[in-house]
Amino acid sequence: MGLPMPSPYKHPKTGVYYLRQRVPADLKDKARGRIVALPISGTLKSFTVGDGVKASLETKDPTEAKARHRDADAALSKFWEAMRNGPLSLTQKEVAERAGLVYKFFADTFEDDAEVPELWERSQRINATVLKKAKLGKRPTYPLTVTQRDILEPRFGGFVDKLLIDTGEQVYQESRDKLLVAVAEALQQSTGTILKRADGDYSPDAIRQRYPEYVPIEKPQTAPRKTEERSGAKLDLYNLLDHKFKNKGKAKTHRDYRSEIDKFVKFIGHSDAERITKANVREWRDALIAQGLSLKTINDKRLTAIKAVLAHGVAEFSLTQNVADGIRDKRQQAAPNGSKGYSLEQAKTILQATFGGASKELDPHYQRAVFWVPWICAYTGLRVSEITQLQGKNVRDEDGHPIFVITPEDGSTKSGKAWTTGIHPHLIEMGILDMFKAVGDGPAFYRAYPSGTDLQKISGKHRAKESASRVGDWVTATLGETAPGGRPNHAWRHTFTTVTRPADLNKEARDYMLGSRSTTDAREAYGDWPPSVVCREIEKVPRFNVKETEYRPTLKVMKPKPISESQAQLKKTKSGKLVLSPRPPIREHS
Structure with a gap:
């Protein structure tokens, strides 16, 4: 536990009183770099959390210092508790x-x-x-x-x-x-x-x-209990969740699962895995259907989290069965309505519009994203957040073959793996290599985090995802384009697949570059993909011919900005x- 500071600390030289408090041991990694606001003399003052929090109480009067310390300490205690509980989904x-x-x-x-x-x-x-x-x-x-x-x-x-x-x-x-x-x-x-x-x-x-x-x-538990199984102790969903993701798995998936478990626990009234019945899970599924949620959301998000955590209890602990297994939303999937991706005309309209530039009120990174991300989507089919998290160090030339290197270390990838894709000649002609060279080794499409930040363990939304959202909003809100399936960025992935089929791209190569390789054919994991191969395949992608102008977005790079609230x-x-x-x-x- 952190060392409590029951009274203010008086600086020996200045005589000014301070609040000093070490970060609780269970929050040491999670809290570092976060910003906490504390009430000091009627106003909120922001402080960055390091190994502890040191906040000036801005007074030399001992009586006033005690009153200010009491208020600030209470606020800091709330901050620690909120971090332990994690983010909530409100009804x-x-x-x-x-x-x-x-x-x-x-x-x-x-x-x-x-x-x-x-x-x-x-x-x-x-x-x-x-x-x-x-x-x-x-x-x-x-x-x-x-x-x-x-x-x-x-x-x-x-x-x-x-x-x-x-x-x-x-x-x-x-x-x-x-x-x-x-x-x-x-x-x-x-x-x-x-x-x-x-x-x-x-x-x-x-x-x-x-x-x-x-x-x-009311939280099911205010602090995690030990995850080791004890004789006679009940198996708690939150314990199982934390054990499942201990030193493995994505931090985002861990947070998402916790959010789904929070909803389920609130619905059934407890978090004891041994007391959960099939009837509980069926009633949960039926309640979700009554809320009007889609079949995909219920099966692939809400129920998956419960199933995965219970399955971990069966595999690693003494839970006798996974009562959620086999329970699904079995409604008939709605028939597809229209194309999944942009038509060729829509794609050209969006790409043409990039030469009109973005609002100068956007920071330079977002201006670059609005211009370059649609073009990279069109010529690679990559997921948009895999593009917006690209850094200069990910753009390489291997024996004359320019490639993008997609890695989970830069934020995340859906598979958790790394791969490469070729860079289309049209992108090179437009100056994409020059752009990445100019902005340096850091991120091109979002403002960098401080050096040493673990991009896979960021609490909250990664800035690359925020950049991706801005690109999608630009397409739908600024251009007024109707996004297939309501997903303006994901639609490019379908468009890329559609336009490359007549071009006879090697299917295995295309799946590899899309980051969506088969999980049923183990042979597809054999061997490597040389840059010469991915570049050869990407060069088959037909050009999107639009009327280009000399406009290119700013190359300005803003200094790194800490994670803040x-x-x-x-x-x-x-x-x-x-x-x-x-x-x-x-x-x-x-």
């Missing part, structure tokens, strides 16, 4: 409960006196403008697009940050998106209530009744009550 009701906290805070704080009604009227107009610009519709679709987040975050994101600090929670991106919209609406509604009070209308608050009472989420600032009303306030927009500087 619709849970989102409403938390948005209700924001509504009630403002409605209660300014019930007696709106102070300056004109400011609330102005705030109401600005809120309405931002919400309209985000184009959410009557029932927003989640996750939000990157464009929608960019519009909503500067105005409402700080309120969400402060809310999550107060509840001591970390949430997945989709749940944060839902909170962002719900909090924005709650703020707008509370503003309306405050203005009613300012006009002398103190009739019963009907809006307040719409929000359910906030109930903190957005934070809010705390302000007070004249009566001394804390007010939630949005953080200012984050501006990048090279």
Whole structure:
């Protein structure tokens, strides 16, 4: 355990008091490099976690130092606990409960006196403008697009940050998106209530009744128990999960499985693997079907996590059977509707549009992604996140054969393996090798993490995936192209396969370069793939002939940026009550 610091530490030279606390042992690797916000003298101050946290209390007065230390220490304890619990997926009701906290805070704080009604009227107009610009519709679709987040975050994101600090929670991106919209609406509604009070209308608050009472989420366990099996001890789903991924497997898959187990445990009411029955799993499946989830989501995501963890209990421990085995959503798969990939005309329209450039408000890495990623997709068929995680060191020339080297060390690959693919001559003519040479050995399409960061163990969304999302949003929101299957980036993978079939690419070579080799024919794992072979095959891909211009995106590279969390600032009303306030927009500087 970390060493508790029950009292503030006085600096021997300056006389300024500090909070000093070592990182708890179970969080040592997970917490390093994270940003924690602590309340110091009425405002939130951000600190980077190393071996510990050292925070100036900004006072030499011992009485004031004790009060500030107490508040900061409580916030830090919440931070450690939230990291242990991991991110949550919130239900619709849970989102409403938390948005209700924001509504009630403002409605209660300014019930007696709106102070300056004109400011609330102005705030109401600005809120309405931002919400309209985000184009959410009557029932927003989640996750939000990157464009929608960019519009909503500067105005409402700080309120969400402060809310999550107060509840001591970390949430997945989709749940944060839902909170962002719900909090924005709650703020707008509370503003309306405050203005009613300012006009002398103190009739019963009907809006307040719409929000359910906030109930903190009870975790199945607040800290992992030992994963070793003990005589007579129950087998816990979370223990089995952690043991399964101990020193192996992808961190992202571990997080995804934990999220699915959280939902299942909440549904059945416990996490004891030995008490789970087939009826529990069938009821879970039926509940998911009733929610309207797709067959693929239920079978390949929700149920797979439960099956895999129970199977591990059977293989490694004394669990007698995998009760989830054989339970599937057996509804008939919907018939395909239209092409899975872009038509040749659509592909050319998108590629042509890249020469129009991206918004100059995007940082240089995103501008490069909008231009180059669609072209690389078209000429390789690689998964988009495998492209956006490319670094200069992955672009090589082997005996005159230029290749991309795709490796899981740069973030992830679906198979967990590395492979190579040739670089099409058209890409070379367009200057792709020059671009990678100019940006150096680091990432071309996202802002680098500090040196030494393990890109496979990043908590949260890898920046390469954020870059990929921006490319998809550019296609659908900016260009207005309809994405086959609603997946603007994945559609290129089907387009590549379609256009290469008439070109007679060797199927085994194509599957190898796509990173999707057969799992049924062991012989396909034999031997190596020389650069001369992958380049020979990629050169067979027909050119996408569009009207090119001289435009190429900026080659500017921004300095590495640590993993950080957005934070809010705390302000007070004249009566001394804390007010939630949005953080200012984050501006990048090279």
